[in-house]
Amino acid sequence: MDLNILSLLIWLPVAGAAVVIGLPRRRPELVVPIAFALSVLTLGLAGFLVVDFDSADAGFQFVEKAAIWSDLGIDYHLGVDGISVFLVALTAFLFPIGIVASVHIEHRRKEFMATLLLLEGALIGVFLSLDLILFFVFFEVLLVPMYFLIGLWGGERRLEAALKFFLYTALGSAFLLVGIIFLSAQANDQFGSPTFNYLELLDLDISRTAQYWLFGAFGIAFAIKVPLFPFHTWLPDAHTEAPTAGSVVLAGVLLKMGTYGFLRFNLNLFPEATVQLAGFLAALAVVGIIYGAAVAIVQPDLKRLVAYSSVSHLGFVVLGIFALTSQGLSGGVIQMVNHGLTTGALFLLVGMIYERRHTRDISAYGGLQKVMPWFAGFFLFTAFASAGLPGLNGFVGEFLILLGSYTRHPALTIIAAFGVLLAAVYLLWAYERVFTGEPDKEENRALTDIGLREVSILVPMVALIIALGVYPKPVLERIEPAVERVLDRLEERTDFESPLRIDDIADEEVNR
Amino acid sequence: MVDYIWIVIALPLAGAVFLHFFGSRLREPLPGVIATSTIGLGFIYALIATADFFAGTGEAETVHLFDWIAPLGANAELLWDPLSAIMTLTVTGVGALIHLYSIGYMHGDARYGRFFTYLNFFAASMLILVLADNFGLLFVGWELVGLSSYLLISFWFHKPSAAAAGKKAFVVNRIGDVGFLIGLMLILAEFSTLTYGTVLEEPARVITTGMATAITLMLVLGAAGKSAQIPLYFWLPDAMEGPTPVSALIHAATMVTAGVYMVARTAALFELASFSAAAVATIGAFTALFAASIALKQRDIKRVLAYSTISQLGYMFLAVGTGAYVAGIFHLFTHAFFKALLFLGSGSVIHAMGGEQDIAKMGGLRKIMPVTHFTMAVGWLAIIGIPPLAGFWSKDEILAIAFGEGGWFTFLWVIGLITALLTAVYMTRWMYLTFWGEARWEDGVHPHESPAVMTAPLLALAVGSAGLGLLNTPWPFKPALEHFLEPSFEAIKMAHIPSGSTPWILAAVSILTAAAGAWFAYRKYQGADAFDIAPVMPRRTGVWRWVGNAYYVDDIIGNLIVLPGKLVAAWTAFVLDSEIIDGSVRAVGGGVRRIGGWLRPIQTGFTRNYAAVTFAGVVGLLLWFVTRGVG
Amino acid sequence: MEVTAGWYLALGALLFVIGASGMLLRRNALVMFMSIELMLNAVNLTFVAIGRHVGDLNGQVAVFFVMVVAAAEVVVGLAIMIAVFRRRASASVDDLAMLKG
């Protein structure tokens, strides 16, 4: 079956963007349906990819390879494995929702939809590319549509926020580029010809000090993207100024490029450095968890609150990744998907209320539950999913991460556990201020509950949140082989022994 | 085989889902009827399953439903053994009666359907908690019960106090849950799985007493959060904001006992860690005394019962702490009945008095509400421990065993006895001020007896409170409950009632204290005029004022923990984050701009300057050639 | 005393420096322009001198091209100067400092 699905997944949205731009200006009503149809088509492809993905095979599947610049060793090399398949699915899932959520945007609607589709293509490209330069190109290219998303259709301080976002990430990726080039130089010395092919670079043996520097170079770019604790100040500004669809995609998928980067590149290419620096990064992550949650509690602006909650949740993901245990890693990967859903939904909801009242200030609201019961119901449901209530998807990831990383970083994980408590505090306190009590302000009384369109995008997300919470087996099944492979490589290349390996538990169960 | 047991959970869960979508469309009593029937059916199934269990091999059975989080050994598996049986029966039995009662009580409420959705959802979550076969699923039930208590406490969400109480309950529970989570981390680290089978089967082989103590202490923190023991008890009195059936079901009969159940379930670990067991007992005893003292001066009819519940839970913790697991479960069982009875009774009083909850404005309801008064009398006698009612048997057994264990536990027995005295006093005060003496109603209030649908459950519970004591009476009949729970605790060395004549003496002593307390309170409030609900202790001492305000615990926590917490968070957010970190980022931008500023004057605008610079470049190039020595 | 290529190179260098200094010193745009032409000629001289020394015609071809380019440059340069200086009475380059940083 040689239908190279991965290329289709990337270039279909990009082509779609071109189509949307080409639509005649006289027929604006065509824009949204066509954009939506294209993104749903991509979703279908992604669905097919997930279903057809063979969970037994831990390596890369659906691999495609074509030379771009052979003497430099750059080639169009795509592949997907347990770690990236669900991120691609998540991307494909969030974009149709983002499109439907931004139907109300009148200002230059065609360009908006085209930018979204372009962003989707580039994002999928990032998760699928196995060639470092290709990865870097997609990593950089998607900054542009994101910049315009925030810069053109954002809130009041949109230009400043967009610029800050762009420059901050670009600074990071500068280091990334240096690292990539250094790697290819190393490849040139050891293999004779420079190559950016990820699979070949895996067998490179890099001196310990070089690994530290490279880990740092790659690490800074991804840490800014995650965002890890000290590098996070661009996120709240970017989120508050981004339009709803922008926020959903930014929180839902863009942030995962950082954690995906750590998992795909840092852990595999620089094993010794990873083992040494795991403690430090786990510490940064835990600081992020507590810091993000604490700051979220006192945020007056609803969107900033959700933005800081993302900092906290992604702190969990990084803690899971650098726990270097099978539970921690699979927890981290599944939590990337879960966070995308819950925070995506939260941003949708905040967007809906913003469309009605045009303010994100919590004190402007009050007693909405009486006026908008269905909206309050969805908000409470998503808030609890985000706070990691068992039975919903947030819990599965956090439970795996917390229990998985205790064995490696006991003290840090205990502190991280308090993050779960703080999450409940800021979400419920916000819910209390916005929804309970009497709707005293006049404008609040006149609000209408959410309509069919809005429910139609919330229901699939809620369904997925419940499904992933109650029955995460199909997802975990596909993630585990890829995670085990990462750990096997780590254990081969270093004298590191990852406790509680899943296969140990399996045989413990057997001989019980 | 009992593999149909999952129906017990599925029924209320289905009820909840159904009512969530269609509840608001159905006419008034229908949602209530549906909800009551689902939990009633659950009760019947539980009975059948219990019968099956004893007919069968008598071995604990695990029912595997589906894989949940396999890497942690936390799958959807249910455990059916006597301990979970007794708990399921309590939850579904008392639950059904309370559902029935709520049909009447919630009459006319705007969100009638939604109430029963949450009630059924609570029942399903509690059953998950009780039937779980691994700590993962137990934790799921644990937090879902917390969620339903949040939803039900803030049911009348338009009341800001109710919303705040709901949030307070959930957050405090979550503090306990963090401890619980850390305990689970330790368990996974040691046993590399969460299933009860691996963890509780001779844990001594895997972990040291030190680790067992650590694990159990963490679990105790979780239990203290859920069962409202010191230091995490202060959410329960505020939880009275919720409708009374909620208080009865969640904050008296079932949810708060989750902590006791968990300690009983992990008895194997507590056996290894004697220090933790002693800690549990001590926490229990002191919480009992502490809460009982507060109850003395509460004026809200439900808050008295709330503190009483905390106190009775203290007794249960004392029991499981001393190793008397059966006595603890027995008291849990009886307490569920008589405390639910008292709560529902007070509910019907509130219902009759048009929402009035202050006992200072009641009195003389004896004649007007005969059925309620009779059932309340039964509940009153049961709780203060007058034989042959249930309360006496279970409380006395706990005290007897505690006395029997000797040493530190005997001291705890003394505390238990004093608490029994205080219980008798505040409960008699509660009875007297509500039902006897002159009527002190405000004008416009004309109480009437509650409808049959409310009094029927009261009668049923009254029968339970009176009769259930015989289930585990040590003397005349064989202790049936002990035999029933045997399979669950066979591997555990249980503490028993001291043999010989001591139990008789102890029984006499506790009856005497109960009677003395009751007589003292009766004499005290009978003489005093209606409004001088004078303090039991002399007015002058500050202690009385402290007791009145529940030792100012709420205010202490308010400004010792919550306020500084907010300040720190505010400082982090608006100073550290937006000034220092974000500031440094902006500073980088500013710095670049400044450096740019320095370089700007180089562009003078004069062509000749630029020509000069170019020529300087040429000369420089030549210089480089010269220095390298051409040729 | 036989005139070698070196001599011509020295002369060329001298002329070049004179042109350069003219460029730096004089404010009048036209004089600056003429200084450039002088510098170009100086270079042409060196081309020819070396061409002869090496016995290769390419030197002279290069000079030919230099001249062509110089001619084009003069044409355009003067046109610019006319266009600019019509608006400004003075021909001083220093007045044209609008592109100041």
Next chain:
Amino acid sequence: MAELVLFIVFGIIAVVGGLAMVLHPNPVHGALGLMATMLSLAVFYVVNSGHFIAAVQVVVYAGAVMTLFLFVIMLIGVDKSENLEERLPLQRQLAIGLGVAFLVMIALIGGNAWITAPQAATEPNGSVEAIADLLFTEWLLPFEVTTLLLIIASVGAVALAQFDPRKREEEE
């Protein structure tokens, strides 16, 4: 011997012409000075057997270019002499300093005779045929490109120097 005399005579003329162009306040005299230099260079070309380019130098450079210069000087009306005092800070010192430095460098480099190639036996034949032959074989592409360059230059010049009385009024 004749070459030496020629070198000295025309060398001096060239240098004096250059200095006149640079130092003389009146640009017209400067232009004449430059013309003198160019002609003396033509002589040198002849001496170095660059006959064709000598002719081109005289016709094109000295003739056309310089007359164009004079024409423009008269057109713009800057023929009045201008004062020479320097207004830009340290521009003069810089210019002189750099000039001297340049010459010193050249002397240093020239001093150790870096012209290593031996004196060619045969004189290059600067005749028109030889140059043309070279021009249309080896240097054909640059030749064609320069034609293009010249066209563009002329079109540019015409466009730039457009002197339209009407447009000027609007601008004022």
